[in-house]
Amino acid sequence: MTVLPDDGLSLAAEFPDATHEQWQRLVEGVLRKSGKEVSGEAAEDALSTKLQDGLTTRPLYTAPEPGATGATGADGFPGFAPFVRGGTAEGNAASGWDVRQRHLGTDPVRVNEAVLADLENGVTSLWLTVGQGGIPVDGLARALDGVYLDLAPVSLDPGAEFADAARAFLALCAERGIKPEDVRASLGADPLGHEARTGEALDVSAVVEPAKAAAGYPHVRALTVDALPYHEAGASAAEELGLSLATGVAYLRALTDGGLSVEAALGQLEFRYAATADQFLTICKLRAARRLWARVAEASGAPAAGAQRQHVVTSPVMMTRRDPWVNMLRTTVACMAAGVGGADSVTVLPFDHELGLPDAFARRIARNTSTILLEESHLARVIDPAGGSYYVERLTDELAHAAWSFFQTVEKAGGQAAALRSGLVADRIAATWAERSKQLAKRREPITGVSEFPLLSEKPVVREPAPAGPTGGLPRVRRDETYEALRARSDAHLAATGARPRIFLAALGPAAAHTARATFASNLFQAGGVEPVHDPVSVDPATAAEAYAASGADGIAVLCSSDALYEEQAEAVAAALRSAGATTVYLAGRPGTAESAVDAYVFAGCDAVAVLSSVLDRMGVAE
Numbered sequence: 001m002t003v004l005p006d007d008g009l010s011l012a013a014e015f016p017d018a019t020h021e022q023w024q025r026l027v028e029g030v031l032r033k034s035g036k037e038v039s040g041e042a043a044e045d046a047l048s049t050k051l052q053d054g055l056t057t058r059p060l061y062t063a064p065e066p067g068a069t070g071a072t073g074a075d076g077f078p079g080f081a082p083f084v085r086g087g088t089a090e091g092n093a094a095s096g097w098d099v100r101q102r103h104l105g106t107d108p109v110r111v112n113e114a115v116l117a118d119l120e121n122g123v124t125s126l127w128l129t130v131g132q133g134g135i136p137v138d139g140l141a142r143a144l145d146g147v148y149l150d151l152a153p154v155s156l157d158p159g160a161e162f163a164d165a166a167r168a169f170l171a172l173c174a175e176r177g178i179k180p181e182d183v184r185a186s187l188g189a190d191p192l193g194h195e196a197r198t199g200e201a202l203d204v205s206a207v208v209e210p211a212k213a214a215a216g217y218p219h220v221r222a223l224t225v226d227a228l229p230y231h232e233a234g235a236s237a238a239e240e241l242g243l244s245l246a247t248g249v250a251y252l253r254a255l256t257d258g259g260l261s262v263e264a265a266l267g268q269l270e271f272r273y274a275a276t277a278d279q280f281l282t283i284c285k286l287r288a289a290r291r292l293w294a295r296v297a298e299a300s301g302a303p304a305a306g307a308q309r310q311h312v313v314t315s316p317v318m319m320t321r322r323d324p325w326v327n328m329l330r331t332t333v334a335c336m337a338a339g340v341g342g343a344d345s346v347t348v349l350p351f352d353h354e355l356g357l358p359d360a361f362a363r364r365i366a367r368n369t370s371t372i373l374l375e376e377s378h379l380a381r382v383i384d385p386a387g388g389s390y391y392v393e394r395l396t397d398e399l400a401h402a403a404w405s406f407f408q409t410v411e412k413a414g415g416q417a418a419a420l421r422s423g424l425v426a427d428r429i430a431a432t433w434a435e436r437s438k439q440l441a442k443r444r445e446p447i448t449g450v451s452e453f454p455l456l457s458e459k460p461v462v463r464e465p466a467p468a469g470p471t472g473g474l475p476r477v478r479r480d481e482t483y484e485a486l487r488a489r490s491d492a493h494l495a496a497t498g499a500r501p502r503i504f505l506a507a508l509g510p511a512a513a514h515t516a517r518a519t520f521a522s523n524l525f526q527a528g529g530v531e532p533v534h535d536p537v538s539v540d541p542a543t544a545a546e547a548y549a550a551s552g553a554d555g556i557a558v559l560c561s562s563d564a565l566y567e568e569q570a571e572a573v574a575a576a577l578r579s580a581g582a583t584t585v586y587l588a589g590r591p592g593t594a595e596s597a598v599d600a601y602v603f604a605g606c607d608a609v610a611v612l613s614s615v616l617d618r619m620g621v622a623e
Contacts, residue, residue, distance in 0.1 A: 020062060051281070052236035052432065053402040061390035075291070075393070078383050079307070082294035084287050084396065086342045087307035091383035096374040097338075098345035100155060100311065101367055102127040104357060106467050108139035116146055118363060122371045125153035127347060131161035133467045137168050149173055153184035155311065159470060160202060162189035166210040166222065184219040186270045186311070192247045192416050196229035196425070199472040204417060207251055208258030211268045221270045221309065223251050230425070231274040232316055233474035234433025237285045238399055242406030243425065244271055245292055246416040252300065262302040271308055274315040275346075277330040279337035280395065283386050286310060286341030288400040292407075312343035319354045320480045322487060323449030324461050327351035328365055335369050339379045340386055346370055354478070356463030426474060433477055440479055441609040450480045451608065454526045456500065482609045483527055486616065490529020493621045501619045504553035505534040506544055506577060508561035508569050514538065517588040518560040524602055525558075528612030541572035545580035554619040555583040558602065563593060570594035584618055
């Protein structure tokens with residue numbers, strides 16, 4: 001055996017450097033084998049992924065050429081402008097991020113029970129809904145009974161009642177004898193966020209009062225720039241960032257007009273963003289947000305005060321009502337991305353968040369998600385661990401530029417309030433969501449457990465209804481909403497008839513020929529609540545009619561096999577199926593295959609929602 005010398009040389013020193021062009025040629029060869037004749041940049045484009053905001057994820061990132069657009073490495077140091085790598089010098093390395101649990105509910109006694117249970121089991125701060133849809137302002141003291149307010153930070157979500165809630169909370173701290181320097185809280189004043197949620201316009205200058213009240217509390221922030229209303233309406237990452245900037249700038253203007261210095265005004269803001277299961281996009285969004293806000297602070301004359309404090313919440317948009325257990329996986333990835341991205345506080349929504357009030361088990365899993373990532377995975381030990389990655393740095397830069405461009409659009413329209421009232425914000429987000437909805441309908445953006453690998457036999461998870469949230473402003477969208485509507489039709493049919501709508505899978509030939517397309521068709525139809533019957537395993541022209549008649553299918557059959565077998569048997573099998581009562585015959589495969597034999601096609605990239613809606617209509621399943 002050859003023993004390598006310990007001479008300090010790089011292990012790659014003896015290998016010749018490869019070039020980008022050489023790699024592209026290898027890619028060309030692979031694509032050529034799959035039938036794609038492309039070369040050079042086109043070969044790389046074939047492996048690229050289009051993102052929202054006009055961005056593209058390339059299959060490979062390398063160090064940019066000197067002078068090229070985009071960062072060449074990690075930008076600066078934590079705690080120093082532009083704060084891309086973190087708002088504080090120590091980041092979360094000392095004690096991890098703040099684990100902030102959200103508490104809904106209108107009964108202060110029940111909220112208090114849940115609050116104390118969370119604080120005793122790993123939660124480090126609280127997020128309380130106060131006022132409409134939450135505990136009443138005069139119930140705040142009861143909800144926080146037994147909570148050491150000098151140890152457990154409190155974040156309020158008070159809606160229109162932000163002034164009253166701020167006064168009540170600070171009075172409670174004084175009543176309990178807590179020194180101002182020991183109080184840690186976010187009072188949650190956000191009139192523009194409230195307007196986005198409800199359509200109710202509030203006076204932005206009203207934020208000055210709670211800000212001045214909080215001025216004597218060094219660790220209290222009076223205002224929250226909540227980007228969740230835009231995220232929940234369907235905004236892209238760049239739109240979420242751009243609107244948060246426009247909101248923050250509007251508050252800066254109000255506070256400085258009200259007599260606060262720029263430095264003091266900057267210190268009164270906390271920003272709230274969504275974290276999705278797209279880990280790299282979330283990481284880059286948080287890094288870009290700090291860079292953008294640092295630019296605002298620089299332009300305002302206070303660059304050293306531009307560190308953005310971030311509260312990050314796992315995305316409600318990505319949560320599903322069907323197979324909600326999968327939400328645990330989504331929130332774990334989102335929480336990890338938030339931590340890696342440098343979030344100061346992280347809220348993991350319980351897996352049953354979309355079903356009503358979370359139960360104790362769901363809250364325990366939510367808080368333990370952060371605990372495992374911090375204590376067992378040691379995710380916070382390194383500050384900005386993604387920094388320096390060519391992909392992360394490039395995407396951070398591109399996302400920051402896209403967000404800044406949209407921010408400028410909003411500013412040219414008169415600022416955030418004017419953009420909300422003119423419909424600019426609603427129209428822009430609606431257009432973005434419409435495009436994303438097409439990808440969801442075509443399953444280009446898959447939803448595990450809903451549009452992919454659904455489980456029709458799952459038992460529904462039932463929860464106590466949550467208090468009604470604010471309405472009247474921007475819509476609240478969910479990724480699963482169109483599939484949920486289809487599944488609801490199927491559920492109603494099951495309740496009325498005792499069976500789900502059924503289709504028959506007519507698989508031709510051996511398993512090797514039909515398994516891939518039969519599995520594809522089975523998943524697709526189950527996404528709409530349609531039960532596939534695949535019995536027997538394989539049929540031919542002689543057995544198809546009898547098998548269809550025994551299946552209990554509601555007039556629809558799907559041919560599943562290879563192109564070669566379609567050519568041999570599709571016409572005869574389709575005729576046999578129609579003789580047994582099938583009114584519509586689909587084929588799983590490329591449109592145009594056996595065209596004279598079938599009525600329609602299902603294939604990768606087809607509009608699954610349109611297909612499923614049509615199938616349920618053909619079966620007479622009521623909407």
